[in-house]
Amino acid sequence: MKVMKFGGTSVGSTDAIKQVVSIVEKAAQTSQVYVVVSAVGGVTNQLVSLSQKAAIRDKSYEEDIAQLKTQHLEIFEVLTGSTTDEFIDHIFTQLTEVCKGVFLLKELTERTKDYILSSGERLSSYMVNAYMEKQGLDVQLFDAREYIITDKKFGGANVIWQPTTQNFEALKENKKQVNLFPGFIASTLDKETATLGRGGSDYTASLIANLLKADELEIWTDVNGLMTADPRLVRQAKLLEHVSYEEALELSHFGAKVLYPPSIQPALDVNIPIAIRNTFDPGGPQTYVTKEWQDGQTIIRGISSIKDVALLTLTGPSMVGIPNFSARLFKALSDAKVNVILITQASSEHSICVGISQADVVLAQQAVDEEFHTEVMLRKIDPVKIETDLCIVALVGSNMRDHVGISGKMFSTLGTNGVSIKAIAQGSSERNISVVIAQNHLKKALNTLHESFFLSELKKINLFVVGVGNVGKAFLSQVRKQQAMLAKEFRVDIQVVGIANSKQCYFEEQGMDLTKWTELLKTGDACDIDGFIERMKALNLRNSVFIDITASKSISAVYQGLLESSISVVTPNKIAATREMEKYLSLKWATKKYGSQFLFETNVAAGLPVISTMNDLFKSGDKVNSIQAVLSGTLNYLFNNYDGTKPFSSIVKDAKALGLTEPDPRLDLSGEDVMRKLLILIRESGRKFEMDQIAQVSFLPEACEKAKDLDEFYDLLDANEAHFQQLYADANAEDAQLRVVASFKNGEAKVGLEKVQKSHPFYFLEGKDNIVLFYTERYDEQPLVVKGAGAGAAVTASGIFADVLRIANS
Ligand SMILES: NC(=O)C1=CN([C@@H]2O[C@H](COP(=O)(O)OP(=O)(O)OC[C@H]3O[C@@H](n4cnc5c(N)ncnc54)[C@H](O)[C@@H]3O)[C@@H](O)[C@H]2O)C=CC1
Numbered sequence: 001m002k003v004m005k006f007g008g009t010s011v012g013s014t015d016a017i018k019q020v021v022s023i024v025e026k027a028a029q030t031s032q033v034y035v036v037v038s039a040v041g042g043v044t045n046q047l048v049s050l051s052q053k054a055a056i057r058d059k060s061y062e063e064d065i066a067q068l069k070t071q072h073l074e075i076f077e078v079l080t081g082s083t084t085d086e087f088i089d090h091i092f093t094q095l096t097e098v099c100k101g102v103f104l105l106k107e108l109t110e111r112t113k114d115y116i117l118s119s120g121e122r123l124s125s126y127m128v129n130a131y132m133e134k135q136g137l138d139v140q141l142f143d144a145r146e147y148i149i150t151d152k153k154f155g156g157a158n159v160i161w162q163p164t165t166q167n168f169e170a171l172k173e174n175k176k177q178v179n180l181f182p183g184f185i186a187s188t189l190d191k192e193t194a195t196l197g198r199g200g201s202d203y204t205a206s207l208i209a210n211l212l213k214a215d216e217l218e219i220w221t222d223v224n225g226l227m228t229a230d231p232r233l234v235r236q237a238k239l240l241e242h243v244s245y246e247e248a249l250e251l252s253h254f255g256a257k258v259l260y261p262p263s264i265q266p267a268l269d270v271n272i273p274i275a276i277r278n279t280f281d282p283g284g285p286q287t288y289v290t291k292e293w294q295d296g297q298t299i300i301r302g303i304s305s306i307k308d309v310a311l312l313t314l315t316g317p318s319m320v321g322i323p324n325f326s327a328r329l330f331k332a333l334s335d336a337k338v339n340v341i342l343i344t345q346a347s348s349e350h351s352i353c354v355g356i357s358q359a360d361v362v363l364a365q366q367a368v369d370e371e372f373h374t375e376v377m378l379r380k381i382d383p384v385k386i387e388t389d390l391c392i393v394a395l396v397g398s399n400m401r402d403h404v405g406i407s408g409k410m411f412s413t414l415g416t417n418g419v420s421i422k423a424i425a426q427g428s429s430e431r432n433i434s435v436v437i438a439q440n441h442l443k444k445a446l447n448t449l450h451e452s453f454f455l456s457e458l459k460k461i462n463l464f465v466v467g468v469g470n471v472g473k474a475f476l477s478q479v480r481k482q483q484a485m486l487a488k489e490f491r492v493d494i495q496v497v498g499i500a501n502s503k504q505c506y507f508e509e510q511g512m513d514l515t516k517w518t519e520l521l522k523t524g525d526a527c528d529i530d531g532f533i534e535r536m537k538a539l540n541l542r543n544s545v546f547i548d549i550t551a552s553k554s555i556s557a558v559y560q561g562l563l564e565s566s567i568s569v570v571t572p573n574k575i576a577a578t579r580e581m582e583k584y585l586s587l588k589w590a591t592k593k594y595g596s597q598f599l600f601e602t603n604v605a606a607g608l609p610v611i612s613t614m615n616d617l618f619k620s621g622d623k624v625n626s627i628q629a630v631l632s633g634t635l636n637y638l639f640n641n642y643d644g645t646k647p648f649s650s651i652v653k654d655a656k657a658l659g660l661t662e663p664d665p666r667l668d669l670s671g672e673d674v675m676r677k678l679l680i681l682i683r684e685s686g687r688k689f690e691m692d693q694i695a696q697v698s699f700l701p702e703a704c705e706k707a708k709d710l711d712e713f714y715d716l717l718d719a720n721e722a723h724f725q726q727l728y729a730d731a732n733a734e735d736a737q738l739r740v741v742a743s744f745k746n747g748e749a750k751v752g753l754e755k756v757q758k759s760h761p762f763y764f765l766e767g768k769d770n771i772v773l774f775y776t777e778r779y780d781e782q783p784l785v786v787k788g789a790g791a792g793a794a795v796t797a798s799g800i801f802a803d804v805l806r807i808a809n810s
């Protein structure tokens, strides 16, 4: 025999009721079944509301009753074809009379309320029975009030087992194939209607399963079972196929509305397995709950959450060592009917902190203020402190207690996403580690923890890209091409959530279709960098990475704030890393303090691994003694291609068209871009250095350096063509190549044009090549050499991409 309980959504419409009946019919073919139904979805809440209205003499309760009656008659008509029904009329007449009494007396007792609420289950079970009869099922409807006997704790009455057991004994002889009970309702010894409180229908079903020794209890609802996290907040949440009762208890306590575990205790007491099943997907997967169960492998079974929490903290030196202090606090809260969800107290006993529902804040504050009024007056303790807009997130799993490092992983996962923890609690059972955090971080926290603890899932990286010019376009194209492969092979889901040019921005929380980003951006909103950051922060997505692919100073100014908000920054823009040393250090400090990353590999030689190589040398204990490098793709291209046959200016224009130059090529030609790169290398080698410590001799005629704009600059290059021809001729005469060389040795840095002979490694540099020679303590005779294309959209974009993947893999 099995017991099947159908919740409010399962009987919430005629289609749903038909589905229920077909499920029951099928089950009844192979075994006798006991069916328990809740009230039609939403009806219990409506009954609560209309009874409260009656109690405050709000006459609109009458309309609510009329509307409820219409709702039930409409369902009944579709199920049976009949537009009227005596029993339904009778229930609504009783309901109207009782509510009228409440209205007149302006009083709603728990007892009366229970009677009013019982209408919901009485109506639903009656209608389901009528339809079952019409379908020809061998069914009998029972009034649960004649079988389940309780004490007089109306609103949440306790079953009195002896008479209840006796009543059910008689049912053991019952041979009907389908036996239907309204859930939730019972009666007292003197036949007053009572209800079983929260999870009441589950309790009815569980009780029947216990008393009639059922083989199985099925709880039918509108989802397939318990999930690893709230699926409304975590898209990757998975169904849990089997959980222990303890785990179900922990998971359900924190927000999962699928099951109220105390209500299934009677079935578990006699080891009856419980299946949570979906009425609308009867053949689909389900969750089994059994008393003792462990898969022996999974450490974390689920991540549960509870919203709208407040923290109440009492602090004061006088609390130390006073034994009855906590007792008084909890008694005051209990007397005020405030439920305590979480408790933490440090061993110093200097403060105690409890989590309560935000709805109880006023009551709680009043109760605690009253209780500790004298101590606060005498300044023995501080006035109670209340923090609101919080939530609780808890890792749940029976195997946790045998594993070290779970809480460490939890805290660091949250920390690197900028989620600060306000309170922590872990029970001695170690089945649950709970943290209290700000509610606006809930979604991010759940998702990032889910990714971290359910390793087979994808890790999502959310990109926010500002600057979609030459390099930006190439970057978006590379991401688009690699997205599917990275997800499949490396379990990294890279999504571009926001993009901006200097006028507009476009956002899509789940990530945009990168085949259409240009059109999408055109449909975006007008926004500046502040607007972009505001929207990015409001989304508050986990693993957010800000990517600056502009050359803008104002964009680089936002990095500090982002890093301090635990948002990582990736950029080819060199401005931030070359500002005053103090500012550069401040960015580095922010990454350490807030767990973010600031990656700018492309600052020095586009996609070449120059900075990462330096970092590896530095971290592994090597010391860079000197650097010699050719660091400008543009200048290399110019001197590789200029032979006096075409004007120098036209080669500069070619370099710009090829995407090698800075947005303003004067930065390349003046040597400033190379100085910036050398400065970054020196700083990354662990030294404090400023731009003005680099000696630089420009190869440009002075007039060109003074050009007001780019057009004038090109004109001046043409006017000084003879100068460039002379430079070329001098080098050619010596069979040498012209290179702008950056060097650092003995604490001195310089940048300047040199004639490089064939014997030098800088002579044979093709096209836009860069080369860097590191002389270190370990590479003292032969330098460590990094060489290759050092400019261009594709290679720069791939360097940015590599930085993003470094973050994804960290
Ligand atoms: N081209 C190359 O080989 C390399 C370039 N870089 C760096 O990459 C960055 C981008 O270079 P390119 O793409 O070549 O330049 P670009 O001029 O083609 O693109 C920059 C884009 O940023 C946009 N922009 C400027 N201010 C903005 C703002 N406030 N908000 C939004 N967008 C803004 C511009 O409208 C432009 O579309 C520069 O910092 C450059 O130094 C670094 C290494 C190599």
Ligand SMILES: N[C@@H](CC=O)C(=O)O
Residues within 6 Å of the ligand: 602, 603, 604, 606, 631, 632, 633, 634, 635, 660, 661, 662, 668, 673, 790, 791, 792
């Ligand atoms: N303009 C630079 C490329 C970016 O750093 C160069 O030519 O090397």
